[in-house]
Amino acid sequence: MKTILVDDQPLSVKKFEEECKKNNLFDVIGIFKNPITALEFSKTNHIDFAILDIHMNQMNGLELGALLKERYPNIIIFYVTAYDEYAAAALKQKADYFISKPYSIDDVTDSLIRAKLLSKRYEKNIFIRTFGNFDVFIDNKPIYFSSAKSKELLALLVNKRGGIISTEEAMGIIWEDKFNLSLCRTAAMRLRKTLESYGIQNILVEKNGNRSVNTDLFDCDYYLFLQDSNDERCIFTGEYMAQYSWAEVTLATISQKINIF
The missing domain is CATH 3.40.50.2300 (Response regulator)
Known part of the structure; x- marks a missing residue:
């Protein structure tokens, strides 16, 4: 503390x-x-x-x-x-x-x-781990996603730390050259249903094709790390959302922060 x-x-x-x-x-x-x-x-x-x-x-x-x-x-x-x-x-x-x-x-x-x-x-019962692979836990138990892209969409929103991401922006990052809006909308629908099945749908905020996460409703190792918390859950392992190539930009920022101090 x-x-x-x-x-x-x-x-x-x-x-x-x-x-x-x-x-x-x-x-x-x-x-x-x-x-x-x-x-x-x-x-x-x-x-x-x-x-x-x-x-x-x-x-x-x-x-x-x-x-x-x-x-x-x-x-x-x-x-x-x-x-x-x-x-x-x-x-x-x-x-x-x-x-x-x-x-x-x-x-x-x-x-x-x-x-x-x-x-x-x-302490919140929802914990999102980003150091290593991206995963979401409720009361220390992992939740399972119906599709890899819906999970990646949530990871992208968590990486944004409450900032808004449009459907078009998500398409460009996750699907790269496959610019088909229906792909993103399907992933968003599956994400919504997954979160609803676990009773945590309120962490996802959607409005007019834009999405974000409500950061007040969950703990996240990345966020705790940025607060310089000494919480054991935010010990940096050298990896950040390792399964997603776009996360390397944030990884570089984290590494720079460590090198400064």
């Missing part, structure tokens, strides 16, 4: 920093004294978990938490304060947890256990 600690008295979160480093689940990507700096950081860095002191200058933790929640709806936020009167406000804002100062090492350990459990609530 990409984690930030925000407190204008850095020593106050020292215990959290030390315990997070001992636990592979938590990757502390930022420690901030200034909440505005933390907010700026969140614009270009995905955050899964934030530990925020409430009583700070310039912007209090509740205000910062609300803004982070707007940017990352699934973020887990724990508030820390020595002032009990803030507890009601934190609870009203639907805080995930509230920690009173001074806190012990046991309090820190307990809070991290809670964060781990809370992270499970956002």
Whole structure:
């Protein structure tokens, strides 16, 4: 979990920093004294978990938490304060947890256990694997497609990460020189029926001959990788949708990202 600690008295979160480093689940990507700096950081860095002191200058933790929640709806936020009167406000804002100062090492350990459990609530039962061969799983069980082209069409849409692909564009990529719109429409129909048979038809969005996927409804190793997640499911294997030649463009982008870092 990409984690930030925000407190204008850095020593106050020292215990959290030390315990997070001992636990592979938590990757502390930022420690901030200034909440505005933390907010700026969140614009270009995905955050899964934030530990925020409430009583700070310039912007209090509740205000910062609300803004982070707007940017990352699934973020887990724990508030820390020595002032009990803030507890009601934190609870009203639907805080995930509230920690009173001074806190012990046991309090820190307990809070991290809670964060781990809370992270499970956002895991989706649909998982799409792109590293290696392209496959779709529901509750860790693979789904089977009625045709190879319908599966490839879904792969192309997943590769687009929610972007729209027209029938003509799909034809040019998947069927190349066989420009026959009925082929794509048949593949789309078969894809729709396959997804309906598994009860996950809502991941496919179709309108006026254009198609996309609803990325909010599934997890994907490629997407998690782009978020710099430390989720074990997004470990890059050196291959990306290996059965499709058009995926080599994305593979090159992934490889470049790895080489940069």
